[in-house]
Amino acid sequence: MKVRQIVNLLKATVITGDEFLDGLDIDRCFVADLMSDVLARSHNFGILITGLANIQAVRTADIADIKAVCLVRGKRPEQAAVALAKEKEIPFFVTKYTMFEACGILYAEGLKPVEE
């Protein structure tokens, strides 16, 4: 699924990285507020959905090769997080949906979990 589709499905606002949305194909999704849980997955390359609005959410995505980050419940990200996402060319967007709703929508559309 193209990241653009995910943005549309979640009615999300793109904060940075709009130019990469059409080129990135994603089939997996991981959801966590604890970044160590994200880092513990041995495969990633998917999208991260989180309620964590600080720079560590983006830093984790960068280190763990995650392709895009989605923030839930319309949270406002830290400025440093936006700057880092821009620098590392990681698409970063915000949806008004709760984490439960966002996951439900993407699960129904066929996104898969990230294995251990």
Add this chain to the structure above:
Amino acid sequence: MAQDLKRRAGDDDRVTRTQEMLYELTVGEVMSDNVVTVHPDQTMSEIRILMRDNRISGAPVVENGKLVGMISIEDLINALLEKRIDVPIREGMTTDVDCLYSDESLVHCIAKFYRLGHTRYPVLNRKGELEGIITKGNIVEGLLRKLEIEYEQTETKVSAARQRPAMRKFFEDVFADEISFTFKYNIVGQTLQHAGTAASELKNALKKLGVCPPLLRRIGVAVYEAEINLASYTQGGEIRATIEKWGVSVEVLDSGPGILDVEQALQPGYSTAPDWVRELGFGAGMGLVNIKKCSDEMDFTSSVPEGTHLTMRFYFTS
């Protein structure tokens, strides 16, 4: 030209890249699709102005979307000689038109140029609709463009190949009893604001040295977790990554306060993280577990109050 190419190929049994391209490229890929067309009811004198303004020497005549003929300078000269300059194009055009199809290969197209001797051919799709026009100039231009693209691609590949084994080549080229180089990062304690910068920088440096992506990710994650630990629990410390012939060794050192029960600290889920660390997304008690999982070897020693010493090793072969 086509015959020449064939003969040369026969001489030394070697097909040049340009000859291969003649088979790969189609008429549609090199034709110009920006065609000036005329209507059969326009007059011959109008075509004179059209040719002058567009700097062309001929144009397809189209009526109701269908090609009905071709008009060229030669037709115009004939009309002038016969003093029929004001008749409609319909009466002065050539109606027996040789065409090319856009999906035909260039090699067929060149053969046709030589066999029939025209300077331009209208290009049709298989439904018979006009798609463009092709001249010898278009063919040469199309070939040059493709050669240029392939040249650029080769250049990129060559420079990529030059970079990839940079590290291996370095170790092969340099002789000493022991070779290694070290990246050192100072980590600030008691704040997570900068945590991850060292891991990110190290990952970047190793990427440039040609370390493969799965290993890069493991090193990145392990160093990131170590960095988070330094930033969360200590007064600061340093991370030293040493590149050796066999792999990467990372040492993480701090100056206290140290861990009382090392065994307990290594249990998944065990955490002494303060609230501010948990609020920032860490402190789940998975850090050391992750480090162990990501590294090929891990040594962990600690004493209170001196501090903690973590060593991780990553092998290039793993």
